[in-house]
Amino acid sequence: MKIHNFSAGPCILPQDVFQQASKAVLDFNGLSILEISHRSKDFVAVMEKAQSLALEHLGLINKGYKALFLGGGASMQFLMTAYNLLEKKAAYLNTGTWSDKAIKEAKAFGEVVEVGSSKEANYNYIPKDYQIPTDADYFHITSNNTIFGTQLKEIPQVNIPLVCDMSSDIFSRQLDFTQFDLIYAGAQKNMGPAGATLVVVKEDILGKVSRHIPSMLNYQTQISKDSMFNTPPVFPIYVSMLTLEWLKSNGGIDAIENINNKKASLIYSEIDRNDLFKGFAAVEDRSNMNATFSLNNDSHKELFDNLCKEANISGLNGHRSVGGYRASMYNALPLESVEVLVNVMKELENRA
Amino acid sequence: MKIHNFSAGPCILPQDVFQQASKAVLDFNGLSILEISHRSKDFVAVMEKAQSLALEHLGLINKGYKALFLGGGASMQFLMTAYNLLEKKAAYLNTGTWSDKAIKEAKAFGEVVEVGSSKEANYNYIPKDYQIPTDADYFHITSNNTIFGTQLKEIPQVNIPLVCDMSSDIFSRQLDFTQFDLIYAGAQKNMGPAGATLVVVKEDILGKVSRHIPSMLNYQTQISKDSMFNTPPVFPIYVSMLTLEWLKSNGGIDAIENINNKKASLIYSEIDRNDLFKGFAAVEDRSNMNATFSLNNDSHKELFDNLCKEANISGLNGHRSVGGYRASMYNALPLESVEVLVNVMKELENRA
Ligand SMILES: Cc1ncc(COP(=O)(O)O)c(C=O)c1O
Ligand SMILES: Cc1ncc(COP(=O)(O)O)c(C=O)c1O
Ligand SMILES: [Mg+2]
Ligand SMILES: [Mg+2]
Ligand SMILES: [Mg+2]
Ligand SMILES: [Mg+2]
Known part of the structure; x- marks a missing residue:
C-alpha cells in the first residue's frame, strides 16, 4: 500500500534514502551506524560530505561560508542567532508563528524592530512595504x-547582514544564496529526519557581539570544532547526507525546482478551479512547499476526508491556527501524490 | 563476522534494538518512522513510553519527577543546569574533563565553588574529603x-539540590535515585544512539532563579510541552525507547547490574593478574563501565593491537588525555566480548 504523505514535517523523504x-542501522562498514564513534573515520567522512554537499547545492563553496550540523532544532537557532549577532538592535519581518517565536527569543538580547507583520490577517500574506533601520x-x-x-x-535587498530561517524551503528553489549571511533550517523537511539542524554562516559576521556566549551556543566554537564540539546527532546527519546525495544525483536544486513548480501549479490550479475549495494565502505569496486551503462548505468535510483516506492520503490536516487543509509538497513528494490529491478534489466535486 | 564493540559512546546497543x-525506518505502522509527524498519535505514544520507562527504571514514578527527552547532547545540560538553577553560587566536584566543562559553562552564571578536584593527578581518583558550602x-x-x-x-549526602551528570552509567547500577534532584544523560551510552538527552528533574527545584531563561533552555517550558516545545529528535528517542524496553524485558537495572559486575571483575582481575598490564584509575574508584589500562611495556603494543584486531575487537583505544586502552562495557556489551578481550590479554602474555 502506497501512502501519499503530505505531512508538514517531519515528512516524506526519498524511498532510496x-x-x-535502514540498511546502515544493521550494517555500516561492519557495525551499525548507531554504534560507531562520532570520531571514527567513517563518520567524520559522513559529516564532511554532508557539509560540503550543503554548500555545493547552495553555490556557496569557497565564498567564506561554513556549514554546521547541530542538534536542538530550528527553534534553537531563534536563540543562537540573537545570542551571536544581536549587539544593540535587530530587525525582524513577522510572517508567521515561527518568525514570531524568533522575535520573542531575540527580545531578551536587545532591541527588536518588527519592520512589518501580517499578524492582523492571521499571516495570510507577506508584508512588502517596510523600512529596515540601517x-x-x-x-x-x-x-x-x-x-x-x-x-x-523576492528576497529583500539589504545592506546589513541577512539572516534567514529557511527550514521549510531550503534546497527547493534556486536563489542567489550569497545574499544571505546566515541560513538555518531544521533538517526535518527537505533535508532529513528530525534531530539535526543545518546552519550555513558567513564567517565574517561572527565575533562582533560583546556578551559572553556559552560554548554550545557559540557558532565560532562549533566552527572551530567542525560541528564536533560534542557528540552530534549521528544518524540524523547521516540521513541528511543521503538526502543531499539523492538531490545531487537527481539534478540538484534546478531540477527539483522544476518538479516543485509543477506540483504547486497543479494543486493551486485545482483549488482555484474547483468551487468547493478556496485557498488561504494571498495568491502572489503562495508557497510552493505548503498549500493551505479549505472547503467553502463544511458539509463536504466528511466525504472529502473519507475520499482522502480511501486514496491513502495522509498528513493533510491544516495546522490548528489556520484550520482546513495543508498539502505539504516537499522535495521528496512525488508529482503523482499531488495528482492523486487533485483527483480526489475533482471526485468530491462530482459526488457533492 | 561478530565485532566486539568496546566503543566509549556512541556505543553498542542490543542487537534486537x-x-x-532498522525495520521501523522502512515501516512503522505503514510509514517510515523518519517521515511521521512528531505530533502523530504513534510518536506521542513513543515519547510517553520512553519517559515512563525512564522513570520506572529509576524508581521515580509518582515522586515529583519529570522525564524529558531533549536534543543537543549532555553538553547542553552543562549550560541548562546552570541557566535554570544557579542564582548566586553553585558547588561542583571536578572529577574529569566533563565536570571541568560543566564548571566552565556554569561560571558565566554565578560563583562556582570547586569543592574538590583530582585534576592534578589527571583525574585518576575521586576526591573524597571536601566541604560543600551549605x-x-x-x-x-x-x-x-x-x-x-x-x-x-558513594553518592555524597547533601542538604542542597543534587545534580548529576549520569551520561555514562545511567541504568547500569541500582542507586536510591530519589537522592538526586536532577539527573541528565546523553543517550549514546546505555540508552540509545546519539542525538537525544534524557533529563530527569524534580519539579520543585525549578522556578527559583531570577534571570530570563530562553524558551528552549527552560526546563519548565520543556515540561509544560512534554518535551514537544519544538520538534524532538524522533528517531533517537524511538531507539532509546526500544533500549529501555529491552532493559525491562531483561530484568531491569538489578539484572543488568549483576552482569555489569561480572564483566568489570573479569577485566580488572586480568589487568591486575597479568604483569603486562596496569590499571589507570585508583582501585577503589574503578568504573564498571569504562576500564582504563595500559601496557607496562610499549614494545608489546604492536602485537597486542594485532591480536585485538584478529579477535574483531573494536573501539579499545584510550582517550588521548589518558592514552593506553579503554574497554567500555556498557549494558549492551555481552559478557562474551569481555571474555574475548581477556583471552587476548592472556595470549599476549603467552606470546610476549
Ligand atoms: C519555518 C520554520 N521555522 C522553525 C521551525 C521550528 O523547527 P524545530 O521544530 O526544528 O525547532 C519550523 C517547524 O516546523 C518551521 O517550519
Ligand atoms: C560523563 C559525560 N558527560 C558529558 C558528555 C558529553 O556528552 P555530549 O557529547 O552528548 O554532549 C560525555 C560524553 O562522552 C560524558 O561521557
Ligand atoms: Mg509559519
Ligand atoms: Mg476554488
Ligand atoms: Mg570524564
Ligand atoms: Mg597487571
Whole structure:
C-alpha cells in the first residue's frame, strides 16, 4: 500500500534514502551506524560530505561560508542567532508563528524592530512595504511560512547582514544564496529526519557581539570544532547526507525546482478551479512547499476526508491556527501524490 | 563476522534494538518512522513510553519527577543546569574533563565553588574529603568519568539540590535515585544512539532563579510541552525507547547490574593478574563501565593491537588525555566480548 504523505514535517523523504538508512542501522562498514564513534573515520567522512554537499547545492563553496550540523532544532537557532549577532538592535519581518517565536527569543538580547507583520490577517500574506533601520545588526526573515502557506518570492535587498530561517524551503528553489549571511533550517523537511539542524554562516559576521556566549551556543566554537564540539546527532546527519546525495544525483536544486513548480501549479490550479475549495494565502505569496486551503462548505468535510483516506492520503490536516487543509509538497513528494490529491478534489466535486 | 564493540559512546546497543530500529525506518505502522509527524498519535505514544520507562527504571514514578527527552547532547545540560538553577553560587566536584566543562559553562552564571578536584593527578581518583558550602544553590557531580575510568561508588549526602551528570552509567547500577534532584544523560551510552538527552528533574527545584531563561533552555517550558516545545529528535528517542524496553524485558537495572559486575571483575582481575598490564584509575574508584589500562611495556603494543584486531575487537583505544586502552562495557556489551578481550590479554602474555 502506497501512502501519499503530505505531512508538514517531519515528512516524506526519498524511498532510496529509507532503504539505505535502514540498511546502515544493521550494517555500516561492519557495525551499525548507531554504534560507531562520532570520531571514527567513517563518520567524520559522513559529516564532511554532508557539509560540503550543503554548500555545493547552495553555490556557496569557497565564498567564506561554513556549514554546521547541530542538534536542538530550528527553534534553537531563534536563540543562537540573537545570542551571536544581536549587539544593540535587530530587525525582524513577522510572517508567521515561527518568525514570531524568533522575535520573542531575540527580545531578551536587545532591541527588536518588527519592520512589518501580517499578524492582523492571521499571516495570510507577506508584508512588502517596510523600512529596515540601517543601524540594525541584522535583518531576520522566514523564507517560507510552513503553517500559513506563504513564501517570500523576492528576497529583500539589504545592506546589513541577512539572516534567514529557511527550514521549510531550503534546497527547493534556486536563489542567489550569497545574499544571505546566515541560513538555518531544521533538517526535518527537505533535508532529513528530525534531530539535526543545518546552519550555513558567513564567517565574517561572527565575533562582533560583546556578551559572553556559552560554548554550545557559540557558532565560532562549533566552527572551530567542525560541528564536533560534542557528540552530534549521528544518524540524523547521516540521513541528511543521503538526502543531499539523492538531490545531487537527481539534478540538484534546478531540477527539483522544476518538479516543485509543477506540483504547486497543479494543486493551486485545482483549488482555484474547483468551487468547493478556496485557498488561504494571498495568491502572489503562495508557497510552493505548503498549500493551505479549505472547503467553502463544511458539509463536504466528511466525504472529502473519507475520499482522502480511501486514496491513502495522509498528513493533510491544516495546522490548528489556520484550520482546513495543508498539502505539504516537499522535495521528496512525488508529482503523482499531488495528482492523486487533485483527483480526489475533482471526485468530491462530482459526488457533492 | 561478530565485532566486539568496546566503543566509549556512541556505543553498542542490543542487537534486537538494531533489528527493530532498522525495520521501523522502512515501516512503522505503514510509514517510515523518519517521515511521521512528531505530533502523530504513534510518536506521542513513543515519547510517553520512553519517559515512563525512564522513570520506572529509576524508581521515580509518582515522586515529583519529570522525564524529558531533549536534543543537543549532555553538553547542553552543562549550560541548562546552570541557566535554570544557579542564582548566586553553585558547588561542583571536578572529577574529569566533563565536570571541568560543566564548571566552565556554569561560571558565566554565578560563583562556582570547586569543592574538590583530582585534576592534578589527571583525574585518576575521586576526591573524597571536601566541604560543600551549605548556601550553594546546588551541588553538581559526574557519577562516572568516561574518559578516566572512575566512578563515584558513594553518592555524597547533601542538604542542597543534587545534580548529576549520569551520561555514562545511567541504568547500569541500582542507586536510591530519589537522592538526586536532577539527573541528565546523553543517550549514546546505555540508552540509545546519539542525538537525544534524557533529563530527569524534580519539579520543585525549578522556578527559583531570577534571570530570563530562553524558551528552549527552560526546563519548565520543556515540561509544560512534554518535551514537544519544538520538534524532538524522533528517531533517537524511538531507539532509546526500544533500549529501555529491552532493559525491562531483561530484568531491569538489578539484572543488568549483576552482569555489569561480572564483566568489570573479569577485566580488572586480568589487568591486575597479568604483569603486562596496569590499571589507570585508583582501585577503589574503578568504573564498571569504562576500564582504563595500559601496557607496562610499549614494545608489546604492536602485537597486542594485532591480536585485538584478529579477535574483531573494536573501539579499545584510550582517550588521548589518558592514552593506553579503554574497554567500555556498557549494558549492551555481552559478557562474551569481555571474555574475548581477556583471552587476548592472556595470549599476549603467552606470546610476549
Ligand atoms: C519555518 C520554520 N521555522 C522553525 C521551525 C521550528 O523547527 P524545530 O521544530 O526544528 O525547532 C519550523 C517547524 O516546523 C518551521 O517550519
Ligand atoms: C560523563 C559525560 N558527560 C558529558 C558528555 C558529553 O556528552 P555530549 O557529547 O552528548 O554532549 C560525555 C560524553 O562522552 C560524558 O561521557
Ligand atoms: Mg509559519
Ligand atoms: Mg476554488
Ligand atoms: Mg570524564
Ligand atoms: Mg597487571
